[in-house]
Amino acid sequence: MRHLISVLIENESGALSRVAGLFSARGYNIESLTVAPTEDPSLSRMTIITNGSDETVEQITKQLNKLIETVKVVDLSEAPHLERELMLLKVRATGKDREEMKRMADIFRARIVDVTDTTYVIELTGNQGKLDAFIQAIDPALILETVRSGVCGIGRGERVLRV
Amino acid sequence: MLLTGAEIVVQCLQRENVKYVFGYPGGAVLHIYDAFFQQDEIRHVLVRHEQAAVHAADGYARASGEVGVALVTSGPGATNAVTGIATAYCDSIPVVILSGQVPTAMIGQDAFQEVDTVGITRPCVKHNFLVKDVAELADTLKKAFHIARTGRPGPVLVDIPKDVSAAKCEFRYPETVSMRSYNPVVKGHQGQIRKAVKALREAKRPILYAGGGVILADAADELTALARRVGAPVTTTLMALGAYPASDRQFLGMPGMHGTYEANLALHHADVVLSVGARFDDRVIGSPEHFASEPRTIIHIDIDPSSISKRVKADLPIVGDVRHVLADFLRILDEEGVTAPSEALAPWWERIEQWRARRCLAYEQPAEGPIKPQYVIETLWKVTKGDAIVTSDVGQHQMWAAQYYRFDHPRRWLNSGGLGTMGVGLPYAMGARFARPDAPVVCVTGEASIQMCIQELSTCKQFRLPLKIVNLNNGYLGMVRQWQQLFHGGRYSESYMDSLPDFAALARAYGHVGIRVDRPADLQPALERAFSEHANELVFLDVRIDPRENVYPMIQGGKGLTEMILSADDL
Numbered sequence: 001m002r003h004l005i006s007v008l009i010e011n012e013s014g015a016l017s018r019v020a021g022l023f024s025a026r027g028y029n030i031e032s033l034t035v036a037p038t039e040d041p042s043l044s045r046m047t048i049i050t051n052g053s054d055e056t057v058e059q060i061t062k063q064l065n066k067l068i069e070t071v072k073v074v075d076l077s078e079a080p081h082l083e084r085e086l087m088l089l090k091v092r093a094t095g096k097d098r099e100e101m102k103r104m105a106d107i108f109r110a111r112i113v114d115v116t117d118t119t120y121v122i123e124l125t126g127n128q129g130k131l132d133a134f135i136q137a138i139d140p141a142l143i144l145e146t147v148r149s150g151v152c153g154i155g156r157g158e159r160v161l162r163v
Numbered sequence: 164m165l166l167t168g169a170e171i172v173v174q175c176l177q178r179e180n181v182k183y184v185f186g187y188p189g190g191a192v193l194h195i196y197d198a199f200f201q202q203d204e205i206r207h208v209l210v211r212h213e214q215a216a217v218h219a220a221d222g223y224a225r226a227s228g229e230v231g232v233a234l235v236t237s238g239p240g241a242t243n244a245v246t247g248i249a250t251a252y253c254d255s256i257p258v259v260i261l262s263g264q265v266p267t268a269m270i271g272q273d274a275f276q277e278v279d280t281v282g283i284t285r286p287c288v289k290h291n292f293l294v295k296d297v298a299e300l301a302d303t304l305k306k307a308f309h310i311a312r313t314g315r316p317g318p319v320l321v322d323i324p325k326d327v328s329a330a331k332c333e334f335r336y337p338e339t340v341s342m343r344s345y346n347p348v349v350k351g352h353q354g355q356i357r358k359a360v361k362a363l364r365e366a367k368r369p370i371l372y373a374g375g376g377v378i379l380a381d382a383a384d385e386l387t388a389l390a391r392r393v394g395a396p397v398t399t400t401l402m403a404l405g406a407y408p409a410s411d412r413q414f415l416g417m418p419g420m421h422g423t424y425e426a427n428l429a430l431h432h433a434d435v436v437l438s439v440g441a442r443f444d445d446r447v448i449g450s451p452e453h454f455a456s457e458p459r460t461i462i463h464i465d466i467d468p469s470s471i472s473k474r475v476k477a478d479l480p481i482v483g484d485v486r487h488v489l490a491d492f493l494r495i496l497d498e499e500g501v502t503a504p505s506e507a508l509a510p511w512w513e514r515i516e517q518w519r520a521r522r523c524l525a526y527e528q529p530a531e532g533p534i535k536p537q538y539v540i541e542t543l544w545k546v547t548k549g550d551a552i553v554t555s556d557v558g559q560h561q562m563w564a565a566q567y568y569r570f571d572h573p574r575r576w577l578n579s580g581g582l583g584t585m586g587v588g589l590p591y592a593m594g595a596r597f598a599r600p601d602a603p604v605v606c607v608t609g610e611a612s613i614q615m616c617i618q619e620l621s622t623c624k625q626f627r628l629p630l631k632i633v634n635l636n637n638g639y640l641g642m643v644r645q646w647q648q649l650f651h652g653g654r655y656s657e658s659y660m661d662s663l664p665d666f667a668a669l670a671r672a673y674g675h676v677g678i679r680v681d682r683p684a685d686l687q688p689a690l691e692r693a694f695s696e697h698a699n700e701l702v703f704l705d706v707r708i709d710p711r712e713n714v715y716p717m718i719q720g721g722k723g724l725t726e727m728i729l730s731a732d733d734l
């Protein structure tokens with residue numbers, strides 16, 4: 001099962017390596033991990049996408065909690081939540097491909113944020129599925145590079161993760 | 164008061180009531196050693212290898228219940244300390260390790276004696292810190308001690324760059340620590356505890372299964388009171404020997420790979436298992452699947468939630484300090500008017516007595532030899548009246564010491580259970596002797612293990628530690644040889660050690676008393692002399708034992724509790 005775990009952790013050097021080290025040492029898998037400071041700069045928030053049985057994920061949350069710098073851990077995937085990922089795509093945009101690429105970006109509600117005679121940089125946000133679908137939809141020969149931020153997650157409604 | 168970082172270190176240690184620091188100097192800690200030189204409240208114990216510094220601090224902590232402290236230099240000092248740190252980590256022992264580091268401006272430049280100590284030790288410490296600013300030093304040290312001793316204890320390392328120990332700042336030691344990210348639970352959930360008491364009272368075949376957490380929490384009295392009250396049998400893991408009196412009828416011995424017949428069968432067939440500060444590790448429950456084949460209710464008390472339902476699923480998890488939780492159990496039993504064990508346990512005890520009647524630890528000592536290791540430990544028990552602090556190394560001798568020295572009190576049995584580190588025995592004995600200067604301290608070791616920290620005989624001379632070392636010399640990496648005999652077709656690959664030293668002579672070379680014992684009749688007199696004539700000296704008894712003796716019972720790794728090998732005849 002895929003799980004999305006959010007962690008509030010002290011924004012200290014070394015905190016990230018403790019989390020990454022925990023996953024590798026115990027053989028848990030990380031599909032993606034994002035981290036950045038919160039509105040309180042002394043706290044970082046991580047979003048971790050992992051896969052595992054219920055028992056494994058229970059151990060993962062317990063082990064994350066056990067880290068001295070961890071303030072809070074929640075498995076967001078246990079309840080309604082939102083997931084977003086940002087992707088930047090550089091594509092070849094010449095001749096008739098130029099128009100076609102613009103059309104595809106519009107359909108996916110992506111934005112073209114950089115334009116040259118021969119290239120576009122397209123910015124797209126959404127859940128992982130949407131980003132994957134966009135890549136599927138365009139001609140792979142035109143993709144020059146892609147970069148994805150990894151997933152950020154937040155609970156819906158009154159479900160709030162804070163200190 | 165304006166102090167240097169080094170002076171702040173000394174001040175902080177004094178505020179934490181540290182009496183001994185086990186260490187070894189070097190470039191990056193010269194300022195700290197200079198500060199030690201100018202005070203006389205804390206005694207520095209100069210070891211001969213940094214591994215032993217951490218082991219000794221760890222042994223001190225195990226014997227005393229206080230935080231042990233080690234001090235090492237950067238680079239090789241820190242890497243030498245790693246085995247000691249990992250050993251303490253695996254057994255949850257509170258130790259604070261101070262390591263020197265190259266000056267902050269040189270970090271990352273591959274400076275002389277630079278290693279990423281925080282990175283190297285990260286997976287084997289409870290927590291670690293790199294202090295980059297002298298202004299943070301006092302706070303960090305306060306936190307280090309707090310983290311080491313609270314919750315599930317463990318080693319905490321503080322890495323101090325040389326310029327930080329030289330820099331000056333205003334010293335103020337914080338009175339308290341408050342960390343929003345670290346607040347270990349102490350009290351257990353009352354509803355869960357009531358349910359657990361009910362399950363325990365209704366059990367027809369209960370067992371108390373106690374682990375190292377009981378020792379760490381100083382909960383032996385509560386455990387004993389509870390066992391007596393409910394009349395259940397008790398098994399204690401290798402880490403918890405002494406948490407319940409071994410000479411008591413309710414004690415079944417230890418469970419697991421080299422546990423007793425009665426402990427393993429009782430644990431397997433119990434209908435309610437009360438696990439107290441134990442973790443169902445693979446040396447106890449070799450096969451969780453086999454264990455799960457029998458229905459039972461598992462109550463699991465542990466201060467570390469991640470120990471619960473890790474290998475064996477708990478039906479009633481209780482997170483909390485085991486001493487508090489057991490006290491709650493007793494209070495509830497008081498309220499419910501339970502004062503004596505229930506008659507309903509009689510059939511269960513009948514079964515247990517039948518298992519016990521197998522006398523799985525019986526052995527014979529032929530009068531003319533060879534000396535049986537079991538006989539050595541039993542004689543040691545007799546001569547010390549069961550009252551010594553016993554440390555061991557790792558191997559067959561460790562298991563014999565655990566099986567045959569009946570520990571009636573906590574903190575008398577010091578060994579490396581989790582990491583299984585050969586070499587701990589002698590430094591543990593040193594630490595224990597500093598912690599309990601009046602107690603007889605015996606190190607039961609093997610001719611291979613003792614050589615992993617034998618240089619510490621020199622430290623023992625310097626500090627006049629009258630330890631008694633009992634070397635169960637079988638000429639083999641005995642435990643390795645046993646596995647090769649049983650599971651590798653008798654192919655004894657590299658388990659025989661040629662060219663062993665004359666240990667008695669070696670001990671004498673270090674300035675101690677060395678005695679070699681070859682015949683059974685000489686054993687007891689030699690041991691008695693060690694504690695009388697040589698009471699104030701370190702005595703190294705090199706006891707030549709039967710090289711073919713194996714440790715039984717034995718459960719092969721990955722097998723179930725009922726799949727015991729009781730003797731060579733079972734093979």
Ligand SMILES: Cc1ncc(C[n+]2csc(CCOP(=O)(O)OP(=O)(O)O)c2C)c(N)n1
Nearest residue numbers: 558559560585609610611612639640641642
């Ligand atoms: C540092 C270390 N290296 C290797 C081992 C693996 N090992 C476990 S027991 C053992 C043999 C110990 O021999 P000895 O000290 O003579 O004890 P005996 O088993 O003969 O009583 C070895 C090599 C270990 N536990 N620790």
Ligand SMILES: [Mg+2]
Nearest residue numbers: 609610639641
């Ligand atoms: Mg040996």
